[in-house]
Each structure stands twice: as C-alpha cells, then as structure tokens.
Amino acid sequence: MPGPLNGVRVLDLTGVVSGPFATMFLADQGADVLKIEPISGDITRRSRATIDKKGEFSALFISSNRGKRSLSIDVKSSAGREVLAKLVAKADVLVQNFRPGTMERLGLGVDDLRQRHPRLIYVSISGVGETGPYVKKRVYDPIIQGLSGFADIQSQPVTNRPQMIRTIVCDKTTAVMTAQAVAAALYAREKTGQGDHIQVAMLDTMISYLWPEGMMQYTVVGAEAKAGDPNDRPDLVFKTSDGYITCGTISDSEWQGFCRASGDPELASDPRFATPTGRSVNATARINKMQEYIGQHTTAEWLERLDAADVPCAPILRRSEIIANEQVVARGIITEFDQPSVGKVRQPKPAARFTLNEAKIAGPAPRIGEHSREILLELGYDEQAIQSMVEESAVRLAG
CATH class of the missing domain: 3.40.50.10540 (Crotonobetainyl-coa:carnitine coa-transferase; domain 1)
Incomplete structure (x- = not known):
C-alpha cells in the first residue's frame, strides 16, 4: 500500500x-x-x-x-x-x-x-x-x-x-x-x-x-540554588582493555548485577552506592569506581558478563563500524x-x-x-x- x-x-x-x-x-x-x-x-x-x-x-x-x-x-x-x-x-x-x-x-x-x-x-x-x-x-x-x-x-x-x-x-x-x-x-x-x-x-x-533531564535543577521555581546539576559528572564512556563500552546502573537490580559482574563482593557492600539516592549523590565516585573494574578486561568479556547479569550495555561503535553491526544488519536499517x-x-x-x-x-x-x-x-x-x-x-x- x-x-x-x-x-x-x-x-x-x-x-x-x-x-x-x-x-x-x-x-x-x-x-x-x-x-x-x-x-x-x-x-x-x-x-x-x-x-x-x-x-x-x-x-x-x-x-x-x-x-x-x-x-x-x-x-x-x-x-x-x-x-x-x-x-x-x-x-x-x-x-x-x-x-x-x-x-x-x-x-x-x-x-x-x-x-x-x-x-x-x-x-x-x-x-x-x-x-x-x-x-x-x-x-x-x-x-x-x-x-x-x-x-x-x-x-x-x-x-x-x-x-x-x-x-x-x-x-x-x-x-x-x-x-x-x-x-x-x-x-x-x-x-x-x-x-x-x-x-x-x-x-x-x-x-x-533539553528540558526533561537537562534542566531538572531549574524545574522547581525557587529551588534552583539547592538543586544539584545532574550532568555534573563523568559521562558513561568506559575504557576496556581493548576498546570502549557504555553501561547503565539506574535501578537496584542493575547495580547489583554490575557488582556481580565485577567479581568483587566488597563493591556490593559499599554504603555510598547501596541506594538510588546514594548512587546519584556519589555519581562521580561510582562512575570512576566502575572504570577501575572495566579497564581490567576486554570489551567482549565485559559485554558477556553484563548481559548475563541483565545490565544495560553496548559497545561504543566507531562510525565505520555501524553499517556492519549485527543489530543494524538484523534490522535492515x-x-x-x-x-x-x-x-x-x-x-x-x-x-x-x-x-x-x-x-x-x-x-x-x-x-x-x-x-x-x-x-x-x-x-x-x-x-x-x-x-x-x-x-x-x-x-x-x-x-
């Protein structure tokens, strides 16, 4: 039609x-x-x-x-x-x-x-x-x-x-x-x-x-000075031992999944990151800590671990890699x-x-x-x- x-x-x-x-x-x-x-x-x-x-x-x-x-x-x-x-x-x-x-x-x-x-x-x-x-x-x-x-x-x-x-x-x-x-x-x-x-x-x-998340601290009239900037933190680009990935850990289950994937039981018990509020307030420390773990293994290994733990993740593709990416090819984009x-x-x-x-x-x-x-x-x-x-x-x- x-x-x-x-x-x-x-x-x-x-x-x-x-x-x-x-x-x-x-x-x-x-x-x-x-x-x-x-x-x-x-x-x-x-x-x-x-x-x-x-x-x-x-x-x-x-x-x-x-x-x-x-x-x-x-x-x-x-x-x-x-x-x-x-x-x-x-x-x-x-x-x-x-x-x-x-x-x-x-x-x-x-x-x-x-x-x-x-x-x-x-x-x-x-x-x-x-x-x-x-x-x-x-x-x-x-x-x-x-x-x-x-x-x-x-x-x-x-x-x-x-x-x-x-x-x-x-x-x-x-x-x-x-x-x-x-x-x-x-x-x-x-x-x-x-x-x-x-x-x-x-x-x-x-x-x-831009407004929904980029202007969150200016949404409530009169509370601008008290609101933290949600964007004042490192971005979610993590260097592996042979490339780059991104991953997100917003919910408790996703953070716990990352902790399991890291193989370090002490990370899961860190009180700074135990709650969504804590992970937000301590976002810079959390993201830098994640980088310490991610840098120790290859992209393929991390993607396998994170997928198994049901943590949102993906390789960061160079533009030259997009056309041949398996998901792009499968969708016929x-x-x-x-x-x-x-x-x-x-x-x-x-x-x-x-x-x-x-x-x-x-x-x-x-x-x-x-x-x-x-x-x-x-x-x-x-x-x-x-x-x-x-x-x-x-x-x-x-x-």
Whole structure:
C-alpha cells in the first residue's frame, strides 16, 4: 500500500537542512514533495564538497532531499511568481524557512495566502522565532546550541569549557518536530476543514528538547540554588582493555548485577552506592569506581558478563563500524540505491515503520530542475511557454 501521506502535496521552499530534512520525512511517508530551488540550486548541493562530476550533489544534499521532485525557478521574476501562485493553489502544505519578511516581499505572506486558501497548512521554520531582539540574527546550528544550553551541557568536567555537539542536532531535531506538527495539522484539517499556520523555531525546539533531564535543577521555581546539576559528572564512556563500552546502573537490580559482574563482593557492600539516592549523590565516585573494574578486561568479556547479569550495555561503535553491526544488519536499517550521476549510495530506511501504509525511500535526490518541465506541464503550461521561461532565465531544466 502507498505511504500514509499519499495524496498530500507539499510545496518545499526551504534550504539548508532544517526544512529539507523535515519535508524529506514527509516524502518518505508518501507525500509528493515539490522542492522549489533557485536557478543555482540549494546551497547544500555544494556543501562540504560535491560527490559528482557535475557539481550538483553532496552527501548532505542527498540525505536531506531524497524522494522529492525539483522545480528550479527564479521566484523574484514575474514568471516565477506566477508559477508559485499556481502551485500554492494546488498545495496542501507550504514549508518555508526564509528570514522574516522575505515571504511577504515575494507576495507569499501567510495572512494573504491563508485568506485565499483556507485549507493550506503554512509552515514557518526560523532560528529564534519571529519576535524578540534576536529576530534579525543570521542563525546556524552552533548559534542555537550556544543559546539553548546544549553547548553548556557538553561542558568539560574539569575546565567547565562549553563544547558543541559535533552534529547539526538543532537543525535535525527541528526537522523532526516540524514533520510531526505537519501530520497533526493534516489530521486537524480533516476534522475542521481549516488549515493552520505552524511556527517552529529552532531555539524553542531545543530548549523544549533539553528540558526533561537537562534542566531538572531549574524545574522547581525557587529551588534552583539547592538543586544539584545532574550532568555534573563523568559521562558513561568506559575504557576496556581493548576498546570502549557504555553501561547503565539506574535501578537496584542493575547495580547489583554490575557488582556481580565485577567479581568483587566488597563493591556490593559499599554504603555510598547501596541506594538510588546514594548512587546519584556519589555519581562521580561510582562512575570512576566502575572504570577501575572495566579497564581490567576486554570489551567482549565485559559485554558477556553484563548481559548475563541483565545490565544495560553496548559497545561504543566507531562510525565505520555501524553499517556492519549485527543489530543494524538484523534490522535492515541501512539500504542502498542508485543515485544518478553519483553511483550507489547508502541511506537509513525511514525510522517509523508502518504495518499497512508503508513508509519507504521514494527515490534518489533530484538534479537541479529535474522535474521543472514535468511540473510546469501539470500546471497547464505548454512547451512554448516553458521554453520562453527558460530563455528568460526564470526556469532551469536539468541538463
């Protein structure tokens, strides 16, 4: 059966990662996503080095835009604006992540479009929101990591120097939040017949994401000064004699299981670690003590001991080891397909698996303007009109 969003048309006016990654999830779930690109193409086509001879694809672009159709137009031209107006009239969802004010200058402001198309779901993704003193800031992922507390929570234990997470966690988390919000709005529209305006700010998303355990000491108003920082402790990376593992000992049974696995009966009788409260208060001492034991044996030996004692544990895999990991292979998480002009590429399958309405990778990432002619013909333009737009540099066709 087709994906759960089969029949939904999404107009993707986004660039970089937060928007394209969100709309890619919708494409995986069956939506027809039309990627509207400038004549030069999305900036991420050339980000972090291209991987094809024509300079149209980067690995980052493929992993954020697979399964979409590309229409390359100059949205500032009169012809481009006309095309966009026709596309909006047929769209269920419009997603944009321009800086505030840009869509209004293009004649695509939210109030005007929602008045003319009340069923349209209009999505605005931004860095810090559409109000406040930072509203005009140019924003990328590290800016939000700095503002949201993510750099602080990664601080080095000894120097307390903040550190960035080495992946664009803010962009990608915002994408997941956006895709979920679109699904909710589509459901609401089925009941009310009305679209909605969804605003998703990266800053809002990441503070919300961090809060449950990362901001525990700030949850109770007035008790901030008394609350300890739950993150002021070593991380759960343990060096074995030949590699690294991680393991968790939250419950009494898990701690007792670790004690049995250590082979030292004295560890189980240490009063500092006998209760959940004690293990939390003395977390640094506990984790350092665990390291003393873990460093004495190999990764394989520790995993065997901990699994036998029913203690949560896993090897810490290098990225080069993930693809061949036995659990990843058993789940079939990674798939391969042909990407034109690049060759065979790997991608993870959609993480949400549907029993009836299968989500799947809809196809490779498109070339710049690969579907321009196809989409314009669907809108009623004839070949002569399309050729005129190409000659005016209002539209780009692939090749």
